Amino acid sequence: MATATVETITQNLPTLSLRSSPTDGQEQSEEPYRYAHLLPYFSPETYPPLTPFEHIDPASRALSHSNPRSFLDNATSVTELTPQLGTEVRGVSLAQLDSDARDQLALEVARRGLMVFRDQEEFLESGPDFYRAWGRHFGRLHIHPTSGHPQGIPELHLVYKDANTTFNYELEGSLSTTVWHSDVSYEQQPPGLTTFFLLSQPTTGGDTLFTSQISTLKKLSPQFVAFLRTLKAVHSGVEQAEYSRSGKRGGVVRREPVESVHPVVRRHPVTGEEALFVNRQFTRRIVGLKREESDNILRFLYDHIDKSADNQARLKWAPNTVALWDNRITAHSAIVDYAESKERRHGARITPQAERPIPALEGLQLDD
Template structure:
């Protein structure tokens, strides 16, 4: 069988080296996603690469996502263990823990090691207002599934991170995916990086929540959550690394650009989360827990489980003002 490579080699040998064949006009659409190698840096320059001494780290993808083995998160964390887990979080952006089955109180206490807990009046919660509950069956009100997003970027100080636990898992489906937004930034064309490095964008709660709440339900929160501006590319406050910080749920436009130009640039930036090399996908089991860095990631809850029930509880950790 003759391959394209064989035919190319044969034709190349048969013609003078100076002759260049004419090709018909060809061009892929501008501002798309391109094939080819990706730059996959898990850590920033100057990262202190050291072994982990208090638990086992099992990578789940090239730059994002690691399972942590050998810990019982129902027990209090020592300062040394908390510091080592934080180092793993900065390195892997999302940490997974199998079969923890924490009570809501224990889940809150674990998250509290990283700061004040955040409440969200727009989402259903349990007895404690800082434990959001997603109870999804066939007749449930849809929420943030099937869309790449970063949590609560409509706040002046979006969440630093979140701790999610699955209480009930469908027999098939219901996975969650995360995307590494530092890798997404690294792989932008240099001319796009130059355009967005100092740009700012407006974030608003209305676009995301209008998909499943009525105007009457949304209107009371307009004063509490006015539109806010954040940098399109933020610096991670602990690592200093640049990361894309726009998302399809809450980012409405780029400051200083006309609507058409802003929409076109945002579409390109939103697409970066969809690159498989920047992603990790977690298949849940009951009692599993995920802890992610909301500053460095986007996530996507996959609603492919039909009429089956999926119950998750999330605790969010208050964050800082992006810069």
């Protein structure tokens, strides 16, 4: 898609409006979209390759705290979504957390995989400068190579779909919209703690599925896990870039795609937990195996991830909800089941990068 066409699409997006319900027999009136300033923009600006950096996980600072869950002391409810994955919290304002409490939050996300905070209007209304400052507490902010972002705010990754437009990654001709992935796992230093919220959402549908990659690994036999620890796999951003180059999702590629080799089983740097680290969207092959061997092992692992509902949690969005998850130990998928309603789903993601994945098998070399 040519840049001029992309810019035309972007310029048209802010004209989208919300219709209020008619009252007293009056005709419906149009109102400006409240978050028009955060609609997708597809800048033609390009970026150089990412450079390595040292990541210090803020969760490690909370380990020495006398009560690393004290940031939840004033919560009105703390509910585990499943035994192994996910906690829902009410009564805690994320926007009010100080640096120490944010460290504790990072540790709790590392332990639970997913944290869902309801009634976070103050967070959503704090704006882009706050979003960036929030994300930088947890790591270096990632700028997505192909997705839309608000104009002038490249660090805010957007997902967007309405009645006429989609800038999501959607596979046409597939039986399911479920695509399990860990965000941009093709980067040499993929994300750690991620923050995501919806600015606009359908009345029903548009949920997000999560799975614990710690639990999926633990379900496997010890002998098979021991074998998986010896393996490393290629994660690739090439297909995602080509998807954009074909004119979809905004049609820009700001940074040339990369491929990285990661351990199939990684170790969390703070909790020490081991997690499966392959995903259907970005993992392409297992290094050193013949194609048929690699394909069969990966297909088995993907099917295990897909079908293991006992490792999964489903997030039903509500206004002013903020979700935080640890990309190192979870995978997730959006559910695009609301297309026929023609309603808008507009989400924003703050994506700090973390360390290069640490192999669960000590001594496993990733660069050879």
